[in-house]
Amino acid sequence: MDIPPKTVRELYRTMVVIRAFEEKVQDLYARGHIPGLAHLYIGEEAIAAGVCANLGDKDYITSTHRGHGHVIAKGALLKPMMAELYGKETGYCKGKGGSMHIADVNLGILGANGIAGGGLPIAVGAGLSCKMKHPGQVAVCFFGDASSNNGTFHESLNFAAVHKLPVVFVCENNGFGISVSQAQHQAIIDISIRAAGYGMPGQTVDGNDVLSVYLAAGEAIDRARKGEGPTLLECKTYRWRGHHEGDPNQGGRYRSKEDIQAWVENCPIKRFEQYLTKNKVLTKKQMQAVWEEVESEINESIEFAEQSPFPPLSEMYQDVLA
Amino acid sequence: MSRIITYAQALNEALAYCMEKDDSVFVMGEDVGRYGGIFQVTAGLQDRFGVDRVMDTPISEAAFVGGAVGAAMTGMRPVVEIMFIDFITVAMDMVVNQMAKMHFMFGGRAKVPMVIRVNIGAGRGTAAQHSQSFHAIFQHIPGIKIAMPSTPHDAKGMLIEAIQDDNPVLFVEHKKMYIDKGEVPEEAYTVPIGKAKVVRAGKDITVVATLNMVAKALTVAEEMAAQGVDMEVIDLRSLCPLDREAVLASVRKTGTLITADEGCHTGNMGAELAALVAEQALDSLQAPIVRVAGPDTPVAFSPPLEQAYIPSEQDLKDAVARVLEYL
Ligand SMILES: Cc1ncc(C[n+]2csc(CCOP(=O)(O)OP(=O)(O)O)c2C)c(N)n1
Numbered sequence: 001m002d003i004p005p006k007t008v009r010e011l012y013r014t015m016v017v018i019r020a021f022e023e024k025v026q027d028l029y030a031r032g033h034i035p036g037l038a039h040l041y042i043g044e045e046a047i048a049a050g051v052c053a054n055l056g057d058k059d060y061i062t063s064t065h066r067g068h069g070h071v072i073a074k075g076a077l078l079k080p081m082m083a084e085l086y087g088k089e090t091g092y093c094k095g096k097g098g099s100m101h102i103a104d105v106n107l108g109i110l111g112a113n114g115i116a117g118g119g120l121p122i123a124v125g126a127g128l129s130c131k132m133k134h135p136g137q138v139a140v141c142f143f144g145d146a147s148s149n150n151g152t153f154h155e156s157l158n159f160a161a162v163h164k165l166p167v168v169f170v171c172e173n174n175g176f177g178i179s180v181s182q183a184q185h186q187a188i189i190d191i192s193i194r195a196a197g198y199g200m201p202g203q204t205v206d207g208n209d210v211l212s213v214y215l216a217a218g219e220a221i222d223r224a225r226k227g228e229g230p231t232l233l234e235c236k237t238y239r240w241r242g243h244h245e246g247d248p249n250q251g252g253r254y255r256s257k258e259d260i261q262a263w264v265e266n267c268p269i270k271r272f273e274q275y276l277t278k279n280k281v282l283t284k285k286q287m288q289a290v291w292e293e294v295e296s297e298i299n300e301s302i303e304f305a306e307q308s309p310f311p312p313l314s315e316m317y318q319d320v321l322a
Numbered sequence: 323m324s325r326i327i328t329y330a331q332a333l334n335e336a337l338a339y340c341m342e343k344d345d346s347v348f349v350m351g352e353d354v355g356r357y358g359g360i361f362q363v364t365a366g367l368q369d370r371f372g373v374d375r376v377m378d379t380p381i382s383e384a385a386f387v388g389g390a391v392g393a394a395m396t397g398m399r400p401v402v403e404i405m406f407i408d409f410i411t412v413a414m415d416m417v418v419n420q421m422a423k424m425h426f427m428f429g430g431r432a433k434v435p436m437v438i439r440v441n442i443g444a445g446r447g448t449a450a451q452h453s454q455s456f457h458a459i460f461q462h463i464p465g466i467k468i469a470m471p472s473t474p475h476d477a478k479g480m481l482i483e484a485i486q487d488d489n490p491v492l493f494v495e496h497k498k499m500y501i502d503k504g505e506v507p508e509e510a511y512t513v514p515i516g517k518a519k520v521v522r523a524g525k526d527i528t529v530v531a532t533l534n535m536v537a538k539a540l541t542v543a544e545e546m547a548a549q550g551v552d553m554e555v556i557d558l559r560s561l562c563p564l565d566r567e568a569v570l571a572s573v574r575k576t577g578t579l580i581t582a583d584e585g586c587h588t589g590n591m592g593a594e595l596a597a598l599v600a601e602q603a604l605d606s607l608q609a610p611i612v613r614v615a616g617p618d619t620p621v622a623f624s625p626p627l628e629q630a631y632i633p634s635e636q637d638l639k640d641a642v643a644r645v646l647e648y649l
């Protein structure tokens with residue numbers, strides 16, 4: 001495998017940042033510091049990291065309600081992210097969006113999204129503007145298994161395929177839409193087979209194997225950059241936490257502790273650490289250093305968020321129209 | 323026999339009663355099965371009535387709302403749960419062009435007896451796409467009844483009424499009210515859709531309110547009573563049919579109208595009532611009509627902004643003060 005060591009180290013770091021960020025959010029949420037809803041990405045880090053490592057600042061992504069990992073991997077800064085989760089003025093959206101709506105248009109992050117399946121047409125539109133004005137740039141659309149049942153999925157894939165748009169549709173199949181298992185919400189196992197119905201390549205990969213994701217996404221993104229049209233890439237994974245923080249017993253109403261445990265064993269970060277050690281890319285000590293460095297960066301973001309003011313009430317009336 | 327239960331439990335009882343009584347009644351929506359619905363309104367129903375009658379749907383609002391239309395036209399009485407009113411937009415064609423119009427377009431020869439349950443409201447930190455109160459949009463679409471129960475008692479009675487009604491009913495709940503408690507009879511009963519209720523009789527100022535604004539209006543009314551202002555509080559209870567007579571009768575008595583609804587100001591239920599009074603009772607008015615409503619903005623996430631969005635008791639008091647200037 002000829003992935004440059006620098007990229008390999010970056011993949012690792014990105015996953016660690018996402019994990020550590022989410023674990024902090026989990027704790028802050030439990031202690032009542034973060035209001036509203038938090039849908040955590042713990043266990044799914046390899047997908048955002050592996051996909052976004054193929055993207056530059058000029059490429060676009062659309063994200064989901066479970067968006068922290070995507071935006072971190074796309075280069076979002078932790079301070080304004082954390083401040084946004086707190087609803088503070090210094091947040092990415094001036095505190096007006098919160099966890100489900102983090103966006104940084106300058107980084108090509110066209111927003112996390114509160115509507116399941118809401119991001120797919122938006123990615124198609126970004127693909128249109130790439131095709132018309134910025135050939136070589138691409139749009140990547142993240143969405144979940146259950147969101148692939150919204151009509152927007154079908155309309156968007158068809159549209160992108162028929163117009164050969166530079167869009168890569170990345171389905172994060174974690175086996176559930178809230179409490180409903182994949183077997184209860186669709187009659188197929190591999191969502192990637194739907195690609196055939198729209199005339200685009202489809203592929204399923206192990207979403208907990210960051211290198212597989214990186215390579216498969218890389219090929220799809222290359223094709224898109226060359227004007228060869230869209231791809232549907234399905235990454236199989238699992239969410240460790242409940243649908244959102246507060247979902248009783250991490251989803252104990254609809255899945256077993258054993259299932260969760262099996263997937264915790266299949267941790268994408270642990271697996272990658274084994275790979276890194278075996279291939280002598282990073283030593284245990286170097287990995288430890290990454291965690292420590294990330295930890296302090298996250299702590300700084302929390303301090304920043306806590307010290308920032310809430311937006312003034314007048315902010316409510318700003319930005320309704322441009 | 324009455325006992326104290328929550329608004330969510332009252333709805334649950336209504337569903338159970340109707341399903342027990344009529345096997346054409348069934349429930350579908352996202353996570354309504356084993357999970358019991360995001361606000362626990364359907365808790366326990368799947369165990370009792372089975373997976374076919376309490377059906378978890380894919381995230382396919384257009385398909386399951388449209389599916390309810392088709393099922394209703396062919397003899398069923400579906401009750402659909404849309405997790406947040408915000409998501410009904412995904413099914414708007416099915417609601418506006420299909421569900422609402424079938425009966426009329428087909429010369430009265432088809433019926434669409436179905437219920438869509440939705441919830442509105444800010445206050446849970448769920449930001450702009452999970453906190454809206456745009457129920458008034460549907461008031462603009464002839465062919466849909468719109469129920470808005472403000473107490474557990476009315477929640478049960480109006481849901482039974484809605485399920486038994488031969489028309490499509492949009493059943494609007496408030497997400498902050500599910501844990502509200504109140505007296506609810508154990509037995510089944512109906513509460514009409516289209517009849518407002520005078521919840522506090524008074525002679526000085528009329529307030530017409532919906533959902534959680536009713537309780538706020540009552541609190542303000544008690545405070546104002548201590549200051550010698552006798553407020554009449556009307557719980558509108560439905561937007562369609564609109565109980566015009568109840569509103570006009572009160573306005574003719576007090577010479578005033580304050581409306582209170584969480585939807586944003588422009589085009590909300592208060593606009594329709596203001597127009598009604600302007601058309602039919604202008605000569606009775608002694609003070610300007612005042613609308614207490616959400617501001618014309620999306621709901622912000624940031625807690626202080628979200629709190630400022632929600633129409634409050636203070637907003638009602640300000641409205642009363644404004645009206646009092648003229649009396
Ligand atoms: C149109 C719409 N319907 C329903 C919801 C409520 N909802 C939020 S997330 C979710 C499940 C999404 O599942 P999936 O797409 O698999 O993503 P995951 O949560 O597993 O990451 C649902 C039903 C929504 N946000 N939007």
Ligand SMILES: [Mg+2]
Pocket residue numbers: 144145146172173174175176177178
């Ligand atoms: Mg999922």
